[in-house]
Amino acid sequence: MVIRHKGLLAGVVVFLIAIAAFMFIDTNGNNLDAAQTERAGLEAPVPARTGLANSADKVRLTLSNGDAAMAGKTGDFVLTLNIEPGWHVNANPASIEFLIPTVVSSSVNGQALEIPTQYPRGRLSDIVLGDTALEVYDDGASIRLRPDEKQTAVLEKVGRLEMIVRVQACSDEGVCLAPTDLPVALNLDDTSRQ
Numbered sequence: 588m589v590i591r592h593k594g595l596l597a598g599v600v601v602f603l604i605a606i607a608a609f610m611f612i613d614t615n616g617n618n619l620d621a622a623q624t625e626r627a628g629l630e631a632p633v634p635a636r637t638g639l640a641n642s643a644d645k646v647r648l649t650l651s652n653g654d655a656a657m658a659g660k661t662g663d664f665v666l667t668l669n670i671e672p673g674w675h676v677n678a679n680p681a682s683i684e685f686l687i688p689t690v691v692s693s694s695v696n697g698q699a700l701e702i703p704t705q706y707p708r709g710r711l712s713d714i715v716l717g718d719t720a721l722e723v724y725d726d727g728a729s730i731r732l733r734p735d736e737k738q739t740a741v742l743e744k745v746g747r748l749e750m751i752v753r754v755q756a757c758s759d760e761g762v763c764l765a766p767t768d769l770p771v772a773l774n775l776d777d778t779s780r781q
Contacts, residue, residue, distance in 0.1 A: 641765040642756035645674045648771045650750075662739075664702075664732040664773065666691060666752060668724055675723035676754045678709025682721045687755040687766045691730055695745045702738055705731040714761045723757070748773045 647669040668689070670676060681688035693700045707729060709722025732750075734742060742748055749772045757763040 639765050642676070642754050642767040643769060645671045645756035645764065646676060646754050646767075646769065648752055648769055650771050650773055662734075664734070664748070666730045666732070666750070666771065668726065668728045668730070668752075668754070670724070670726040670728075670756065672726070673759050674756050675710075675712065675725050675759065676728075676756055678722040678724055679706040682709070682719050683716055686721070687753065689724060689730070689755075690753045691732065692751045692753070693732065694749045694751075695741060695747070700734075700738060700741065700748070702732045702734045705733060713759070714757075742775055746775045748775065 649667040649669055651665050651667065668676065676689050677686045679688040679690060689706070691704050693702045707724065709724055711720045712723045714721045714723075730752075749770070752769045752771065753766060754769060755763055755766040
């Protein structure tokens with residue numbers, strides 16, 4: 588039991604050092620290389636980033652469904668988290684206040700669109716801070732966005748939904764990477780997903 592607490596304490600220390608270093612080094616979580624961008628279905632290749640590793644190195648997004656909204660009817664959009672083996676992201680809500688939860692923000696033409704979002708229940712991990720076992724999302728976790736009729740009409744008119752998914756990837760040993768914002772978009776007018 589003492590060894591587990593020392594290991595956990597070491598993981599928390601490494602996490603805090605990584606966050607402190609992240610604050611001092613200029614990194615941009617949206618900078619992915621072309622191969623990562625293509626695999627994630629993101630909008631456009633950007634220059635390779637430099638600096639600390641961040642969560643974009645371990646998490647990709649897949650966007651599916653939305654066929655009903657493309658036809659002008661209400662329907663769900665499903666964002667699936669594709670997470671590398673041995674890694675996870677924090678659930679929403681996060682288990683402890685200072686942890687960064689997985690959050691989806693939606694917008695249309697740069698204006699926020701508050702689409703009701705259903706986050707899955709997190710899996711209780713083996714990582715314990717204090718007396719709290721952390722709830723996490725593993726590979727394949729799906730987040731549902733459920734636009735109502737009014738929001739569906741806006742999406743049909745504009746033809747594009749943009750989303751940012753904020754994640755923080757952590758290893759199963761408790762070492763966390765810098766958080767990042769992963770962009771993803773859905774073109775509704777021509778049914779091509781980006």
